Amino acid sequence: MSREKLRSLGLDLPLLPTTSVGSFPKPDELQQARTRWARGLISRADLEALERRATEFWIRTQEELGIDVLVDGEQYRGDMVTYFAENMRGFEIGGLVRSYGNRYYRKPIIVSEVRWERPITVSWWRFAQSLTSRPVKGMLTGPYTVMDWSFNEYYPDRRATCLALAREIRKEVEALIEAGARIIQIDEPALSVRPQELPLAREALQVVTEGLPAYFISHACYGAFEKIYPQMLALPVDNFDLEMSNSNLDLLEHFKRSPFTKDLSFGVVDVHSHVIEDVETVVARIRQGLEVVPAEALWIDPDCGLKTRTVEEAIAKLRVIVEAVRRVRASLA
Amino acid sequence: MNLTLTNTGSYPRIGDVPELQILRQTLARFDRQEATEADIRRAEDEMVRRAIAEQIEAGLDLVTDGQIRWYDPISHIAGKLRGTKINGLLRYFDTNFYFRQPVLVDRLIRECPILVEEYRYACSVSSRPVKPVLTGPYTLAVFSLVEWKEYRDLERRVEDYAMALAEEVADLAAAGADLIQVDEPAIVLEDAVFDLFAAGIRALAQVKGAARLALYISFGDVSPIYERLQELPVDVLGLDFTYSPQLVDRIAVEGSVKALGLGLIDGRNTKLESEAEVATALERLLPAIRSDVAYLNPSTGLEFLPRDRAFRKLQHLVRIGLRFKQ
Numbered sequence: 001m002s003r004e005k006l007r008s009l010g011l012d013l014p015l016l017p018t019t020s021v022g023s024f025p026k027p028d029e030l031q032q033a034r035t036r037w038a039r040g041l042i043s044r045a046d047l048e049a050l051e052r053r054a055t056e057f058w059i060r061t062q063e064e065l066g067i068d069v070l071v072d073g074e075q076y077r078g079d080m081v082t083y084f085a086e087n088m089r090g091f092e093i094g095g096l097v098r099s100y101g102n103r104y105y106r107k108p109i110i111v112s113e114v115r116w117e118r119p120i121t122v123s124w125w126r127f128a129q130s131l132t133s134r135p136v137k138g139m140l141t142g143p144y145t146v147m148d149w150s151f152n153e154y155y156p157d158r159r160a161t162c163l164a165l166a167r168e169i170r171k172e173v174e175a176l177i178e179a180g181a182r183i184i185q186i187d188e189p190a191l192s193v194r195p196q197e198l199p200l201a202r203e204a205l206q207v208v209t210e211g212l213p214a215y216f217i218s219h220a221c222y223g224a225f226e227k228i229y230p231q232m233l234a235l236p237v238d239n240f241d242l243e244m245s246n247s248n249l250d251l252l253e254h255f256k257r258s259p260f261t262k263d264l265s266f267g268v269v270d271v272h273s274h275v276i277e278d279v280e281t282v283v284a285r286i287r288q289g290l291e292v293v294p295a296e297a298l299w300i301d302p303d304c305g306l307k308t309r310t311v312e313e314a315i316a317k318l319r320v321i322v323e324a325v326r327r328v329r330a331s332l333a
Numbered sequence: 334m335n336l337t338l339t340n341t342g343s344y345p346r347i348g349d350v351p352e353l354q355i356l357r358q359t360l361a362r363f364d365r366q367e368a369t370e371a372d373i374r375r376a377e378d379e380m381v382r383r384a385i386a387e388q389i390e391a392g393l394d395l396v397t398d399g400q401i402r403w404y405d406p407i408s409h410i411a412g413k414l415r416g417t418k419i420n421g422l423l424r425y426f427d428t429n430f431y432f433r434q435p436v437l438v439d440r441l442i443r444e445c446p447i448l449v450e451e452y453r454y455a456c457s458v459s460s461r462p463v464k465p466v467l468t469g470p471y472t473l474a475v476f477s478l479v480e481w482k483e484y485r486d487l488e489r490r491v492e493d494y495a496m497a498l499a500e501e502v503a504d505l506a507a508a509g510a511d512l513i514q515v516d517e518p519a520i521v522l523e524d525a526v527f528d529l530f531a532a533g534i535r536a537l538a539q540v541k542g543a544a545r546l547a548l549y550i551s552f553g554d555v556s557p558i559y560e561r562l563q564e565l566p567v568d569v570l571g572l573d574f575t576y577s578p579q580l581v582d583r584i585a586v587e588g589s590v591k592a593l594g595l596g597l598i599d600g601r602n603t604k605l606e607s608e609a610e611v612a613t614a615l616e617r618l619l620p621a622i623r624s625d626v627a628y629l630n631p632s633t634g635l636e637f638l639p640r641d642r643a644f645r646k647l648q649h650l651v652r653i654g655l656r657f658k659q
Contacts, residue, residue, distance in 0.1 A: 094603065095639025096347045100422055100431035101404060102360040104347055107429065107639070109603050149429055151638075153604040193427045223424070272421075 002238045002263045003296050006215055009182040011135060015295050015332060016286070016325050017068040019265065021219055021241060022080075022139050022187065023305030024073035025314050030054045034078075051076045052127065059131045061315060066322045069183060070136045072128035074305070080141045080187060081149040082106055083120075088168060090114035094151060109151040110161060116168040119175040126179050138181035141188075142218065143169050143208060144201040148190040159200055166207035177214050185217040185241065191232065192223030198231055206236050217241050217265060221304045225251055230258040241265035243303035245285065246272055255292040264293045267303030268324070269317045274309070276316045282324035295332055300325050334619050335626045337394045338654045341549065341571065341600060342406075342466045342516065343634030344384040344399030345643050353640065356380045356401070377402045378454065385459045387644050392651035395462050395512070398455035400634065405432035406468045406516065407476050414497050415442040420478060426518060426552040428601070428637060436478040437490065443497035446504045453508060464512050465505050469548075470494035470533035472519035491529045495536035502537045506544035514547040514571070521553025521576075531565060538566035547571055549594060551633040556580055563590055573632040574614070575599045585617040592624040598650045600631035603642045605649045615657050629654040 006013060026034070030050045037047040058073035077083040085091035085108035092111045096104040121140055129136045143165035147158060155161040169186075176184055186208060191201055209216050218235060221243035225232070229251070232240070240260075244251060244267045266289040268282045289298055300321055306314040346356055359376040362368035384399030403409035405425065412419045416439040422431040452465040474490035484490045498515075505513050515537060520530045538546055548562070549571030555562065556577050562570055571594030574580050584593070595618060597611050619627060629650060635643035 095349050095641055096345075097429075097639055098345075098347065098636060099429060100433075102357055104357065148427075151603040153602070193424065222422075 002215070005238060009213065009215055011182060011215070013068055015329055017299045018322055018325050019067060019069040019137070019299055019301045020062070020071045020318070021265075021267075021301055021303070021305050022071050022074055022137075022185065023077070023307035024058050024071075024075070025307050025309055025311050026075055027054050027057065027311060030075060048076075055124070055128055056131055059128055059136075062318070063132055063134065065315070065318050066326075067318065068134065069299075070128070070132060070134050071139060072124050072136060074139065074307070076124055079105055080189075081146055082108055084141055084146060084169075085150065087120040088114055089117055090154065091150070107149065107151060110154050112154055114164050114168050116171040119179075120172055122172075122175045122179050125176055125181055129180065135183055136181070137217070138173070138176035138184040138214075140169065140172055140176075140184070140186055142186040142201075143204040144197075145188050145190040148193055158197070162200055162204045163207060166204035170208045170212075173208055173212060173214070177212055182214055183217065184214045185219055186237070187219045189219070189221050189223070191218075191220045192225050192228050195224075195227040198228050202235050209236050215239070219265070219304075221267075222246070226254055229254050230260075233261050237262070239263035239265055239299065241267070241299075241301065243267045244289075245270045245277075245303050249285065249288055252288055252292055260293050263297040263299060264289065265299040265301050266293075268300055268321060269302045271302050271304045271306050271308055271317075274313060276313065277320055279320055279324050279327065282320055283327055286324060286328045290328075334622070334657075336619070336654055336657045337626060337628045338651055338658075339393055339395040339464065339594075339628050339630045340388055340397045340399075340647070341551070341594070341596065341630045341632070341634050342397055342400055342514070343403070343636035344388065344397070344401070345636055345638065345640040346380050346384070346399065346401045348640040353380075353383070378458075381451075381455060382458045385455060385461075385463075388647060389459070389461055391644060391647035392655070393461065393647060395464050395628075396455075396459055397464055397466055397514075398451055400466065400636070402451055405430070407473060408433040408435055410447055410468050410498075411435035411473050411477060411494075413447045414494075415444050416440050416481070417477070423476070428552075430637065432476070434476060434478055435473070436480055437484045438480045440481070440483070441490075441493040441497055443500050447501055449501075449504050449508050452505060452510060456509070462511065464514055464547075465510050466514040466516060466549075467498060467501060467505075469515045469517035469530075470498050470536070471525075471530040472517050473498075474529075474533075475519040475522065475525075487526065488529055488532075491533045492536075495533040498533075499536050499540045502544070502546070503540040503542065506540075506542040510544050512545050512547055512569070513541065514549055515567075516549050516551070518550060518552045520550055520558065521555065527558060527561060531561070534565050534567060545569065547594060547628075551596065551600075552576070554580075556583060559583060559587070568592060569594055569626075569628065571628070571630065572596055575601070575632045581614045581617060585621050588621040588623055590623050592626045592628070593618070593622055594628040594630050596630055596632035598629075598631045598646060598653075600633035600635050600646070601637045603638060605645065608649075608653050611653050612656060615653070619657065629657075
C-alpha cells in the first residue's frame with residue numbers, strides 16, 4: 001500500500017530504507033558560534049554561513065555512509081518547538097523553565113492568533129536537497145506537540161489551540177510540497193501525554209495532511225505508547241517512526257497482539273547511550289522488527305534525533321545501522 | 334474564616350538575569366570539576382533565600398523553600414533512602430517536566446532525616462512561617478521500579494515508604510513545623526488503589542504530633558474520590574481545580590469538613606485568571622468549608638512557569654485573596 005504511494009510519488013526505495021529521525025549534533029565551531037551570536041558578537045549572516053557548512057557536512061556524511069532517505073540535520077534549530085514559535089506569529093518566547101535536572105528551555109507563550117506568515121523550513125530543505133540526489137525529508141513539529149509544549153494565553157482551550165496550529169502548520173507542509181518535498185515527517189513526541197486526547201491529535205493531523213500528495217511520517221518517542229496502541233494507528237500518516245531500543249523493544253509485544261498496520265520506522269540504536277551498538281545487536285533488532293512488520297513496510301533508523309551524541313558517536317551509530325541493514329537485506333534477497 | 338495565602342511547593346530556581354542563574358552555573362561547573370559540593374550548597378542557599386523573599390514580597394502568609402534543592406519530586410526523597418538507586422527519565426504526569434525514576438534494590442531504610450535541615454535553613458531566612466513539603470508514600474511507591482522481589486507487591490512498597498516518611502514527618506514536627514504538606518498526585522492516575530494510598534496517609538497521620546497534616550493532590554480530577562478524601566485523618570485537603578470543572582459546584586453543595594487548600598490559580602499556565610471568576614468561586618466555596626481556616630494557593634508548584642510569570646501569579650493570587658481576608 002505505502003510502497004505504491006511511494007512509487008506514485010516517484011520514489012523507488014530499497015527494502016528496509018535507512019534514515020534518521022531529524023537532528024544531528026552541531027559541530028563545535030557552530031556550537032560556539034551560536035553562543036557568540038546570542039551575545040551579539042557575530043552577525044546572523046556569519047552564523048548562517050556556519051549552519052550551511054554544517055548542513056552540507058551532514059548531507060555528505062549521510063551519502064558517504066549510504067543512508068537512503070536523508071535529513072538536513074536541523075543545524076539551524078535550537079529546539080523543536082521554540083524554533084517554530086520564533087518563526088510564526090502569535091508567540092512570545094518566555095523565560096527559562098526547567099525540563100529536568102539542570103536543563104532549562106524557553107517555553108513559548110501563545111499570546112494572540114497563531115499565524116504562518118512565510119515558509120519556515122523550506123529554504124533549508126531546498127538547500128539540503130540541492131546537495132544530493134537522494135530524497136531529503138521535510139521536517140516539522142506537529143500541532144499537538146507545539147500546543148502541549150507552549151503556554152496558552154489566547155485560545156479558550158487545548159482543542160482550539162491545537163486546531164488553530166494545525167491550520168497554520170498545514171501551510172508549511174503545502175510550501176514544502178510546492179518546493180518538491182515528497183516525504184514529510186511531522187514530529188509528535190507529545191502524542192502519548194494524555195491518551196484521552198488522541199482523537200484531537202488525530203483530527204489535527206488530518207487538518208495538516210488531508211489531500212496533500214506526500215508520504216507522511218510521524219515521529220514519537222519516550223512515552224507510554226501502550227496506552228494509545230492500537231488506537232494510534234488511526235492517525236492519518238503512512239509511517240510511524242518510533243523509539244524502540246531505549247525501551248528494550250517493549251512495543252513489539254503490543255504489535256504482536258494487535259497488528260501494526262502502517263509502515264514502521266524502527267529505532268534500532270539508543271540515542272541516549274554513548275555505547276555504540278554492535279552490528280549483531282542491530283541485526284537481531286531488525287529481525288525482531290521483521291517478525292511484526294513485513295519487510296516491504298519496515299524502515300530502519302535511530303530511536304530519536306542524534307543531537308544528544310557527539311559527531312563521532314552519531315556517525316558510528318549510523319554506520320552500524322547501514323551495515324546491519326546491508327546484512328539483513330542480503331539474507332532477504 | 335481565616336484565609337491563608339500560600340505557595341503549593343516549588344518555585345523557579347532560575348531567572349533571566351545572571352544573578353538568578355548561579356545555581357545552574359555552579360552545577361555545570363561541578364560537572365566540569367570546577368566547583369565543590371559546598372559551592373552547590375551556597376548557590377542553593379542563595380536561591381532559597383531569593384525564592385522565599387519573592388514569595389514574601391508577593392504577599393504570601395505562608396511560604397515554602399521553593400524545593401530549590403530538589404532534583405525532582407520523586408528522586409529527591411526516594412534517592413536519599415537506603416535501598417534505592419536512581420534510574421532514567423520519565424515524564425512527570427502530563428507536564429513538560431521529567432523526573433528520575435527510583436529503582437528499589439533492597440529494603441527501604443531511612444538512615445537520616447531528608448528534609449529537616451532544609452526546613453531549618455528556610456525558617457532561618459524567612460520572616461514568615463515556612464511549610465515543609467514532601468512527596469507521599471503512595472506516589473513514591475507507584476513511580477518506583479522494582480528489582481528487589483519483596484517489593485513486587487505495591488502494598489509492601491507503600492508500607493515501607495510510609496514507614497520511612499513517618500519518621501520524617503515526626504522529625505519535621507519536632508523541628509517546629511506547624512503545617513506539613515504531603516503531595517500525593519499519583520492518586521489521580523487511572524489505576525490508583527485508594528485503600529493503599531489511604532493506609533500510607535494514615536501511617537503519617539499517626540506520628541504528626543502537634544503538627545497539622547495537609548494532603549495535596551494535583552494533575553487530575555479529584556471529584557470521583559472527593560467523599561473518600563474527606564474521611565482521611567488529615568487536617569487540610571489541597572485540591573487542583575484546573576482539572577475539575579464541576580468541583581466548585583460539588584463542594585458548594587456537599588461542603589467540606591476539612592480545611593481546604595484551594596488550587597484555583599493555575600500554576601501551569603502563564604495566563605492570569607479572571608479575578609471575577611476566582612472571586613465568585615471563593616464566594617461559593619468559603620461558606621461551605623466547615624473549618625475556621627482555608628488556604629488559597631496555586632494548583633501546583635510554580636516551577637512550571639518562568640520566574641517573572643511565577644511571581645506575577647503570586648501577586649495575582651494575593652490581590653484576589655486579600656479581598657477575602659478578615
